[in-house]
Amino acid sequence: MVTPIGIPDDWDDNNLILFEEFCELIRIPQRTVRDWRQRGVGPRWARFQGVGRLYITVAEARRFLASATVPRAEVSTDG
Template sequence: MTTTPKHVPFPERDAEELLTLAEVADILRIPINTLRWWRQIGRGPEFFHIGRRLVTTVGDVRRYIREARRTDPIAR
Protein backbone atom coordinates (compact mmCIF):
# COMPACT_ATOMS: atom_id res chain seq x y z
CA MET A 1 0.00 0.00 0.00
CA THR A 2 1.36 3.40 -0.93
CA THR A 3 1.70 5.79 1.97
CA THR A 4 2.25 9.49 1.59
CA PRO A 5 3.31 11.80 4.39
CA LYS A 6 0.40 13.88 5.67
CA HIS A 7 2.11 17.14 4.69
CA VAL A 8 1.61 16.51 0.96
CA PRO A 9 -1.46 18.53 -0.12
CA PHE A 10 -4.28 16.50 -1.65
CA PRO A 11 -4.05 18.17 -5.11
CA GLU A 12 -0.38 17.16 -5.35
CA ARG A 13 -0.85 13.50 -4.45
CA ASP A 14 -0.43 10.70 -6.99
CA ALA A 15 -3.75 9.58 -8.51
CA GLU A 16 -2.99 5.93 -7.67
CA GLU A 17 -2.28 6.55 -4.00
CA LEU A 18 -4.54 4.51 -1.74
CA LEU A 19 -6.70 6.21 0.88
CA THR A 20 -8.62 4.74 3.81
CA LEU A 21 -12.18 5.58 4.74
CA ALA A 22 -10.94 7.90 7.52
CA GLU A 23 -8.57 9.72 5.16
CA VAL A 24 -11.34 10.30 2.61
CA ALA A 25 -13.69 11.59 5.32
CA ASP A 26 -10.96 14.01 6.38
CA ILE A 27 -10.35 15.18 2.79
CA LEU A 28 -14.07 15.70 2.15
CA ARG A 29 -14.49 17.26 5.61
CA ILE A 30 -17.41 15.04 6.54
CA PRO A 31 -17.95 12.66 9.45
CA ILE A 32 -16.74 9.13 8.77
CA ASN A 33 -20.25 7.82 9.51
CA THR A 34 -21.63 10.01 6.71
CA LEU A 35 -19.16 8.40 4.33
CA ARG A 36 -20.17 4.96 5.59
CA TRP A 37 -23.85 5.84 4.97
CA TRP A 38 -23.07 7.11 1.48
CA ARG A 39 -21.43 3.76 0.73
CA GLN A 40 -24.59 1.95 1.85
CA ILE A 41 -26.79 4.01 -0.48
CA GLY A 42 -24.36 3.97 -3.42
CA ARG A 43 -23.10 7.54 -3.15
CA GLY A 44 -19.57 8.89 -2.79
CA PRO A 45 -16.26 7.66 -4.18
CA GLU A 46 -15.87 4.00 -5.09
CA PHE A 47 -14.15 1.84 -2.48
CA PHE A 48 -12.69 -1.64 -2.78
CA HIS A 49 -11.02 -4.18 -0.51
CA ILE A 50 -7.36 -5.04 -0.41
CA GLY A 51 -7.29 -7.90 2.01
CA ARG A 52 -9.47 -6.73 4.87
CA ARG A 53 -8.80 -3.04 4.27
CA LEU A 54 -11.34 -0.82 2.57
CA VAL A 55 -9.60 1.70 0.32
CA THR A 56 -10.05 4.00 -2.65
CA THR A 57 -7.61 5.99 -4.75
CA VAL A 58 -6.89 9.71 -4.87
CA GLY A 59 -8.06 9.61 -8.50
CA ASP A 60 -11.44 8.15 -7.50
CA VAL A 61 -11.91 10.86 -4.86
CA ARG A 62 -11.03 13.55 -7.41
CA ARG A 63 -13.52 12.03 -9.86
CA TYR A 64 -16.24 12.03 -7.20
CA ILE A 65 -15.57 15.70 -6.38
CA ARG A 66 -15.77 16.67 -10.08
CA GLU A 67 -19.05 14.76 -10.50
CA ALA A 68 -20.53 16.29 -7.35
CA ARG A 69 -19.66 19.79 -8.57
CA ARG A 70 -21.12 19.11 -12.01
CA THR A 71 -24.44 17.71 -10.74
CA ASP A 72 -25.02 20.10 -7.82
CA PRO A 73 -27.57 22.76 -8.85
CA ILE A 74 -26.35 25.13 -6.11
CA ALA A 75 -22.77 25.10 -7.45
CA ARG A 76 -23.89 26.55 -10.79
Protein backbone atom coordinates in the same frame (compact mmCIF):
# COMPACT_ATOMS: atom_id res chain seq x y z
CA MET B 1 -13.95 32.45 3.92
CA VAL B 2 -14.53 28.77 3.26
CA THR B 3 -11.64 26.79 1.78
CA PRO B 4 -12.82 24.58 -1.08
CA ILE B 5 -12.27 20.85 -0.76
CA GLY B 6 -9.66 19.60 -3.16
CA ILE B 7 -6.98 17.04 -3.70
CA PRO B 8 -3.47 18.50 -3.86
CA ASP B 9 -2.23 18.64 -7.46
CA ASP B 10 1.00 16.84 -6.59
CA TRP B 11 -0.81 13.68 -5.34
CA ASP B 12 -0.35 10.78 -7.77
CA ASP B 13 -3.66 9.42 -9.11
CA ASN B 14 -2.52 5.85 -8.33
CA ASN B 15 -1.91 6.52 -4.63
CA LEU B 16 -4.39 5.16 -2.11
CA ILE B 17 -6.52 7.02 0.40
CA LEU B 18 -7.91 5.09 3.35
CA PHE B 19 -11.57 5.51 4.33
CA GLU B 20 -10.71 7.51 7.45
CA GLU B 21 -8.32 9.76 5.54
CA PHE B 22 -10.95 10.48 2.89
CA CYS B 23 -13.56 11.43 5.51
CA GLU B 24 -11.07 13.78 7.15
CA LEU B 25 -10.04 15.24 3.79
CA ILE B 26 -13.59 16.13 2.76
CA ARG B 27 -14.61 17.03 6.32
CA ILE B 28 -17.57 14.65 6.40
CA PRO B 29 -18.35 12.35 9.35
CA GLN B 30 -17.51 8.68 8.81
CA ARG B 31 -21.14 7.82 9.60
CA THR B 32 -22.30 9.87 6.60
CA VAL B 33 -19.82 8.24 4.22
CA ARG B 34 -20.83 4.79 5.51
CA ASP B 35 -24.45 5.71 4.78
CA TRP B 36 -23.43 6.71 1.23
CA ARG B 37 -21.82 3.27 0.81
CA GLN B 38 -24.95 1.48 1.96
CA ARG B 39 -27.06 3.52 -0.48
CA GLY B 40 -24.60 2.97 -3.34
CA VAL B 41 -23.62 6.62 -3.70
CA GLY B 42 -20.30 8.33 -3.24
CA PRO B 43 -16.89 7.08 -4.34
CA ARG B 44 -16.24 3.48 -5.38
CA TRP B 45 -14.48 1.75 -2.50
CA ALA B 46 -12.27 -1.34 -2.56
CA ARG B 47 -10.58 -3.65 -0.08
CA PHE B 48 -7.25 -5.42 -0.39
CA GLN B 49 -8.11 -8.91 -1.65
CA GLY B 50 -11.71 -8.35 -0.56
CA VAL B 51 -10.89 -7.94 3.14
CA GLY B 52 -9.38 -5.36 5.44
CA ARG B 53 -9.59 -1.61 5.37
CA LEU B 54 -11.53 0.33 2.75
CA TYR B 55 -9.61 2.52 0.35
CA ILE B 56 -9.98 4.50 -2.85
CA THR B 57 -7.42 5.81 -5.30
CA VAL B 58 -6.61 9.49 -5.51
CA ALA B 59 -8.08 9.41 -9.04
CA GLU B 60 -11.41 8.08 -7.68
CA ALA B 61 -11.46 10.75 -4.97
CA ARG B 62 -10.88 13.42 -7.63
CA ARG B 63 -13.64 11.93 -9.81
CA PHE B 64 -16.08 11.88 -6.91
CA LEU B 65 -15.30 15.44 -5.82
CA ALA B 66 -15.62 16.72 -9.40
CA SER B 67 -19.01 15.01 -9.82
CA ALA B 68 -20.25 16.28 -6.44
CA THR B 69 -19.17 19.89 -6.99
CA VAL B 70 -21.69 22.36 -8.37
CA PRO B 71 -20.14 25.40 -10.05
CA ARG B 72 -20.87 28.57 -8.06
CA ALA B 73 -22.83 30.18 -10.94
CA GLU B 74 -25.31 27.26 -10.85
CA VAL B 75 -26.06 27.52 -7.13
CA SER B 76 -29.44 29.13 -6.61
CA THR B 77 -30.07 31.46 -3.70
CA ASP B 78 -33.85 31.34 -4.21
CA GLY B 79 -35.75 29.87 -1.31
